[in-house]
Amino acid sequence: MIYFDNAATTQPYAEVLHTYQEVATKIFGNPSSLHNLGSKSTRILEASRKQIAELLGKTADEIFFTSGGTESDNWAIKGVAFEKARYGKHIIVSDIEHPAVKESAKWLSTQGFEVSFAPVDEKGFVDLEKLAELLRSDTTLVSVMAVNNEIGSIQPIQKISELLADKPTISFHVDAVQAIGKIPVSDFLTERVDLASFSGHKFHAVRGVGFLYKKAGKKLAPLLTGGGQEKDLRSTTENVAGIASMAKALRLTLDKEEVANIKIAKMRQIIREELLKHGDITVFSGNENFAPNILAFGIKGVRGEVVVHAFEEHEIYISTTSACSSKSGKAAGTLISMGVPTPSAQTAVRISLDDDNDMSQVEQFLTVFRQIYEKTKKVR
Structure with missing residues (x-):
């Protein structure tokens, strides 16, 4: 079995x-309980909070635990909007955000807020000039996002931070779900970033x-x-x-980040060059x-889900471009925003590698790819 859907x-x-x-098993008390079991749970909870904060170069009182990336995104978008509603009701999200952000913003538009979507260029990067043009006095x-979940484009968070440097009334949120462990924390968690979302199961937690x-x-606002x-x-x-196991997963991930990413990038490059x-x-x-x-x-000419299942027959697991929307059969939203024609966008599949993968798996993947490519000759 080869797992390329990380x-x-x-x-x-x-x-x-x-x-x-x-x-x-051993520390199962409710942290809110006054007895000793509750106190033990509280100590573990706060030790985990401190560890995560230190790994990110932040303080413990800046870390708030959630159920995952979707809740963190929803909380950031809706929480800021309602907290600052008396100062303005205009928010901006990029046009390639994860549905947890984009759908939250769309929902806010039904609640009296105005939403602008910052466009991206043909390569999948936010257009800074057009983002700047969208900023208004009532923007809150x-x-x-730091890393796009569909194509992997690293967004210019540093430059956006500079753009917002003299606008302290605007909160800046970064969806860092796909970034942690893949690019340096300092690249996306700048001093200008006010909120950032993280999900444990993207970095080997539960x-x-x-x-x-x-x-x-x-x-x-809660x-x-x-x-x-x-x-x-x-x-x-x-x-x-x-939470305790997530803190450990984050430490393990960041400890080997630099070495792991050299290996991962090399595998990606070999696959890309062959394709x-x-x-x-x-x-x-x-x-x-x-x-x-x-x-x-x-x-060309082969829908993404067909390719996914073709690889699955060989016990190789990849995905269409977003796991959260893959079953809907829709074309990749990021590609459409980039100006990719719908028929082409509907062919898209995503490989996502990890340090657990190795070159023998890459070679097997490419062997199967060539077989699938040959079988689809008539369709192409």
């Missing part, structure tokens, strides 16, 4: 699962746990109210075992300023 989810590290089991939020970075002093957890900003009993040798292949992911792990391509 942008959808990663396999939890063995050490992470061990931590989860240990905490879930700009949200741009599913159902994530966190939101919120810069100290910035205000955010989405969940009730028990007052997470400083009364996110009420629900904390998933202590998931480009074939005339009826479109490679949608570029080389410069692209994440080392994501590569999107299409076989």
Whole structure:
């Protein structure tokens, strides 16, 4: 079995699962309880918060635990919008955001807010000049992802930070779900970034746990109210075992990030060069300023889901360009925003690599690719 769908989810590290089991078995008290079991859970919770903060170069009071990237994105977008509504109701998100951001923004447009979508160029990068033109006196939020989940384009977060440097009333949110462990933290978590979303299962933690970075002093309306957890900003009993194991996963991921990404980038380049040798292949992911792990391509005239299943017959697992929307059968939203014609966008599939993959798997993938390419000759 060859798993090339790591942008959808990663396999939890063995050490992470061990931590989860240990905490879930031995430290199962509710952190809100006053007794000793509750106190032990609180200590684990806060130790995990501190570890995550230190790994990101931030402080513990800036880390808020969630159920994952979707909740973190929803909270950031809606939380800022409602918190700042009295100052303005205009928000800007890029046109290639994950549905967790884009659909949240669209929902806000039904609640009296005005949403502008910042366009991207033909390579999948946010157009800075057009983004600047969208800024208004009543703009309260700009949200741009760090790494695009469909083609892997690394967005110009540093330059956007500079653009917003003299606009302190605008909150800047970054969806960092696909960025952590793939590009340096300093590249996307700049001093100007006010909020950033993270999801544990993208970096070898278990599913159902994530966190939101919120810069100290910035205000955010809660989405969940009730028990007052997470400083009364996110009420629900904390998933202590998931949080503790996520902290370990983040440490393991960042410890080997530099070495791992050299290996991953080399595998990606070999695949990319082989794909480009074939005339009826479109490679949608570029080389410069692209994440080392994501590569999107299409076989002319062959829908993406057909290619996915063709590889699956050989126990090779890839995806159409977004796991969250792959079952809908829609063309990749990022490609459409880039100006790619719909028929071409519908052919797109995504390979997403990890340090767990190796060159023997790459060779097997390319062997199967050549077989599939030959079989689709008539269609092409």
